[in-house]
Amino acid sequence: MKAPADVAPAGPRPLGVPAQQGLMVSAHPAAPRSGTVRAKAVRADAGGAEAGGAEAGGTDPMNSVLGKVRPILEAFTSDDAALSLAELVRRSGAAKATVHRLAQELVTWGLLEREGCDYRLGLRLFELGQRVHRQRILREAVQPYMEDLLLITRETIHFAIHDSLDVVYLDKIFPHRGLNAESRVAGRLPLYCTGTGKAILAYSPPSLFVDVVRGGLKPITRHTVISPGRLRAQLDRIREEGIVLESEEIRLGYASLAVPVFAGDTAPVGALSITAPTYRMDAAGYATALRTAALGIGRSLA
Amino acid sequence: MKAPADVAPAGPRPLGVPAQQGLMVSAHPAAPRSGTVRAKAVRADAGGAEAGGAEAGGTDPMNSVLGKVRPILEAFTSDDAALSLAELVRRSGAAKATVHRLAQELVTWGLLEREGCDYRLGLRLFELGQRVHRQRILREAVQPYMEDLLLITRETIHFAIHDSLDVVYLDKIFPHRGLNAESRVAGRLPLYCTGTGKAILAYSPPSLFVDVVRGGLKPITRHTVISPGRLRAQLDRIREEGIVLESEEIRLGYASLAVPVFAGDTAPVGALSITAPTYRMDAAGYATALRTAALGIGRSLA
DNA sequence: GGTCGCGGTCCGTTCACCGGAACAGGTTCA
DNA sequence: TGAACCTGTTCCGGTGAACGGACCGCGACC
Numbered sequence: 001m002k003a004p005a006d007v008a009p010a011g012p013r014p015l016g017v018p019a020q021q022g023l024m025v026s027a028h029p030a031a032p033r034s035g036t037v038r039a040k041a042v043r044a045d046a047g048g049a050e051a052g053g054a055e056a057g058g059t060d061p062m063n064s065v066l067g068k069v070r071p072i073l074e075a076f077t078s079d080d081a082a083l084s085l086a087e088l089v090r091r092s093g094a095a096k097a098t099v100h101r102l103a104q105e106l107v108t109w110g111l112l113e114r115e116g117c118d119y120r121l122g123l124r125l126f127e128l129g130q131r132v133h134r135q136r137i138l139r140e141a142v143q144p145y146m147e148d149l150l151l152i153t154r155e156t157i158h159f160a161i162h163d164s165l166d167v168v169y170l171d172k173i174f175p176h177r178g179l180n181a182e183s184r185v186a187g188r189l190p191l192y193c194t195g196t197g198k199a200i201l202a203y204s205p206p207s208l209f210v211d212v213v214r215g216g217l218k219p220i221t222r223h224t225v226i227s228p229g230r231l232r233a234q235l236d237r238i239r240e241e242g243i244v245l246e247s248e249e250i251r252l253g254y255a256s257l258a259v260p261v262f263a264g265d266t267a268p269v270g271a272l273s274i275t276a277p278t279y280r281m282d283a284a285g286y287a288t289a290l291r292t293a294a295l296g297i298g299r300s301l302a
Numbered sequence: 303m304k305a306p307a308d309v310a311p312a313g314p315r316p317l318g319v320p321a322q323q324g325l326m327v328s329a330h331p332a333a334p335r336s337g338t339v340r341a342k343a344v345r346a347d348a349g350g351a352e353a354g355g356a357e358a359g360g361t362d363p364m365n366s367v368l369g370k371v372r373p374i375l376e377a378f379t380s381d382d383a384a385l386s387l388a389e390l391v392r393r394s395g396a397a398k399a400t401v402h403r404l405a406q407e408l409v410t411w412g413l414l415e416r417e418g419c420d421y422r423l424g425l426r427l428f429e430l431g432q433r434v435h436r437q438r439i440l441r442e443a444v445q446p447y448m449e450d451l452l453l454i455t456r457e458t459i460h461f462a463i464h465d466s467l468d469v470v471y472l473d474k475i476f477p478h479r480g481l482n483a484e485s486r487v488a489g490r491l492p493l494y495c496t497g498t499g500k501a502i503l504a505y506s507p508p509s510l511f512v513d514v515v516r517g518g519l520k521p522i523t524r525h526t527v528i529s530p531g532r533l534r535a536q537l538d539r540i541r542e543e544g545i546v547l548e549s550e551e552i553r554l555g556y557a558s559l560a561v562p563v564f565a566g567d568t569a570p571v572g573a574l575s576i577t578a579p580t581y582r583m584d585a586a587g588y589a590t591a592l593r594t595a596a597l598g599i600g601r602s603l604a
Numbered sequence: 605g606g607t608c609g610c611g612g613t614c615c616g617t618t619c620a621c622c623g624g625a626a627c628a629g630g631t632t633c634a
Numbered sequence: 635t636g637a638a639c640c641t642g643t644t645c646c647g648g649t650g651a652a653c654g655g656a657c658c659g660c661g662a663c664c
Contacts (some may be wrong), residue, residue: 026415033645036327061652063622064367064407064651064652065367065368065620065621065651065652066404066407066408066411067407068370068622069368071412072431073661074430076433076435077433078432078433078435078438080438081435081436084642085641085642085643086641086642093367093620094623095622095623095624096623096642097622097623097624097625097643097645098320098621098622098623098643100642100643100644101493101621101622102368105366105368105369106368109368110370117642119639120434120435120436121430121433121434121435122434123434123437123465123470125430125431125434126431126434126437127431127470127488127490128375128376128423128427128431129428129429129430129432129488130380130424130428130431130486130487130488131378131379131380131423131425131427132423132424132425132427132428132431132490133380133382133383133384133422133423134383134487135425135428136380136423137486139487140486142479143475143476144477144480144532147449147452147475147477148478149477150449151453158552159654168425168429173445173449173475174445174446174449175446175449176446176450178446184432184438184442185432185438186428186429186431186432186433188429217356233346264356287331294636308659333607349616365619365620365653366620366621367620367621367651367652369654370653378606386610386611387610387611387612388609388610396653396654397653397654397655398612398654399612399613399634399653399654399655400652400654402611402612403652403653404652419610570614605659606663606664607662607663607664608661608663608664609660609661609662609663610659610661610662611635611658611659611660612657612659612660613656613657613659613660614654614655614656614657614658615654615655615656615660616654616655616658617652617653617654617659618649618650618651618653619639619649619650619653620636620650620651620652621647621648621649621650621651621652621663622647622648622649622650623646623648624645624646625644625645625646626643626644627642627643627644627645627661628641628642628643628644629640629642629643629655630639630640630641630642631638631639631640631641631643631653632637632638632640632660633636633638633639634636634637634645
C-alpha cells in the first residue's frame with residue numbers, strides 16, 4: 001500500500017534472470033492490453049522506485065498469485081520469529097484480505113504455521129529446503145572434512161558457494177568458544193570482503209571481478225579493501241599462493257583463512273574457511289590442514 | 303514413468319490436512335457448481351484412486367493456484383536431482399500448459415532452476431528453508447554439543463525433533479567412517495523404531511503412544527518391536543533409566559543410543575543420539591557423555 | 605513416413621481470485 | 635463512557651488471471 005512495500009518485490013530480483021527473459025517473451029513484441037498495463041504503471045510510479053525505464057518490458061509481478069505469495073514468504077527474515085497478519089500486509093504490499101487468504105492456504109500446506117495470531121515459517125519449508133539436490137550432495141561430501149578441521153583447530157569452519165555477487169554459506173560448524181555471528185547457514189555476504197569469497201573470486205572468470213567492482217565495493221569495517229586495484233592485487237597473490245588470509249574486513253578482531261574447493265572443473269565449486277580471533281589465528285599452522293581438506297573434498301566429489 | 307505415477311498426486315496429500323479443512327470451509331455448506339465438480343469427479347475416478355467417499359466434504363485442492371504449485375514442488379524427492387517437464391506433469395497431475403507456466407514463474411522466483419530441459423529445486427528454496435526460526439535456533443544451540451560427541455565417539459550423531467508420528471532430523475554429523483544412509487537432515491523416520499523417537503515418545507503424553515499404535519507398527523527389520531505391549535514396556539524402562547539403546551530396529555548391524563532433550567517444558571524439545579555399528583557401540587561408555595550433552599543443551603536453551 | 609513423446613505456445617472460456625467494505629474484539633486515549 | 639484507533643476475520647459481486655484443449659516443431663525410434 002505504501003511506498004517502501006512496493007519496492008520489495010522488485011528489489012531482490014535483478015540478479016536472477018538477466019537475458020533469458022527477452023528470449024522468453026520474444027513472441028510478444030509489445031504490451032497488448034494497454035488498459036491493464038496503464039493501471040500498473042500508475043502504481044509503479046507511485047511506488048517511486050523502479051528498475052529504471054527497462055521495466056516497460058516486464059509484467060507487473062503483483063497480479064499473479066505466486067507474485068503475491070512470494071513477498072509474503074520472503075517477508076520473513078532470519079531474525080523474525082513470527083509476524084502478525086498486519087505486519088505481513090505491510091511488508092508484502094498486498095491487500096489484507098488477500099494476505100489473509102493466502103496465508104491460510106500456506107498454513108494448510110505447512111509452509112507457514114500459526115501460533116495464536118502470529119505466523120511463522122513452517123517445518124515443511126525447512127524440509128523442502130533440504131531437498132535441494134546440489135546443496136545436499138555438497139554438504140554431505142564436505143561435512144566430514146569440516147569435522148576434521150574443527151577437531152584440529154577448534155575454531156569456526158565455513159563452507160560457502162558462489163551465487164551472483166555473494167557467497168552463500170552452505171554449512172557452518174563451531175565449537176563452544178566459536179564465533180556465532182555475522183554468518184549463518186544460508187546467509188549471504190559479499191564476495192569481495194570474505195575469505196571464502198576472495199578464494200572463489202580469484203579462480204573465477206575475470207568477468208565476475210568486473211561485475212563485483214561494478215556492483216560497488218562498500219566498506220564493512222575500516223579494514224575492508226574497497227580499492228579495485230588493491231583487490232585485484234590481492235586476487236593475484238591468492239592465485240599464486242592458493243590460499244587467502246582475510247583479516248578484519250568484515251568483523252573487527254576476526255580473521256579467516258580460506259581455500260577454494262575444486263571438483264574437476266576449472267571454476268571452484270565452493271570454498272572452505274577457518275575463522276578465528278586474529279590473536280588466535282595460526283595461519284601457517286592451519287594452512288596445510290585446510291589445503292588437505294579441500295583436496296580431499298575435491299577427490300570425494302569426483 | 304510408469305502407471306503408479308498417476309497415483310502420486312493423490313498419494314502424498316492425505317497426511318497434510320486432517321480436520322481443519324472442515325472448519326475452514328464451514329461457511330460453505332455444500333459444493334455450489336455441480337458442473338465443475340462433476341468434471342473433477344470423472345477424472346478422479348479415471349485415475350483409479352481417490353480419498354474414498356469422504357472427499358465430498360473437502361474442497362478440491364486442485365482448483366487453486368497454490369493447490370497446483372504444491373504438488374509441483376513436492377514432486378521432488380531427496381533423490382531426484384532433476385525432473386523433466388513431462389515428469390512434473392505426471393507427478394503433479396496438472397495439465398501440461400499449467401505446469402509449464404507455473405514452473406516458469408517458480409524459476410523466476412528462484413525456487414526452481416532450469417538446466418537444459420530439466421527442472422531442479424533452486425538455491426532460494428534452500429535459503430528460505432534455513433530461515434525457519436525454531437529449527438534455526440535449535441540447530442545453533444545443539445551444534446557445538448554434537449561436535450563434542452563426535453569428537454569423543456567418532457560416530458554418527460543425530461538431533462531430531464518430533465512431528466506428527468515421526469522424528470525429523472534437524473541435524474546430523476558423521477566422521478569419515480560414519481554412517482551416511484537411512485537418515486538425512488530433514489528426513490523422517492517413525493517414532494516407534496528409532497532411538498530418538500523412543501526417547502521422545504517415552505516422555506510425551508500417553509495420547510501420542512495411542513496415536514502411534516493406531517498408526518500401525520510395521521516391521522522395518524526383523525528386530526523392529528511391533529508389539530504394542532513390548533513397546534510400552536520399553537518406554538517404561540526408558541523413563542526409569544533416562545536413556546534408550548535401540549538395536550538393529552531400523553538397520554541391521556547398527557545401534558543407536560539416545561536421550562531426550564528438555565528445555566524447561568515437560569515435553570522434550572527433541573532427542574540426541576549416537577549411532578554406530580553394533581560391535582562398536584559402547585553404550586556404557588557413551589551414556590555419560592550423551593546425558594551431559596543433553597543437559598548442556600537444555601541449559602543453553604533456557 | 606508413420607508414430608510416439610517431448611517442450612513450448614496459442615487463445616477463448618470461465619471460475620478462482622481479488623479487495624473494498626463491514627464485522628467483532630481488544631487496547632488506548634480523552 | 636465512548637470515540638478512535640488498532641487488530642483478525644468474513645462477505646460478496648465484478649473481472650481478469652488462470653486454465654487446458656488443441657496445436658506446432660522437433661527428435662527418436664521402428
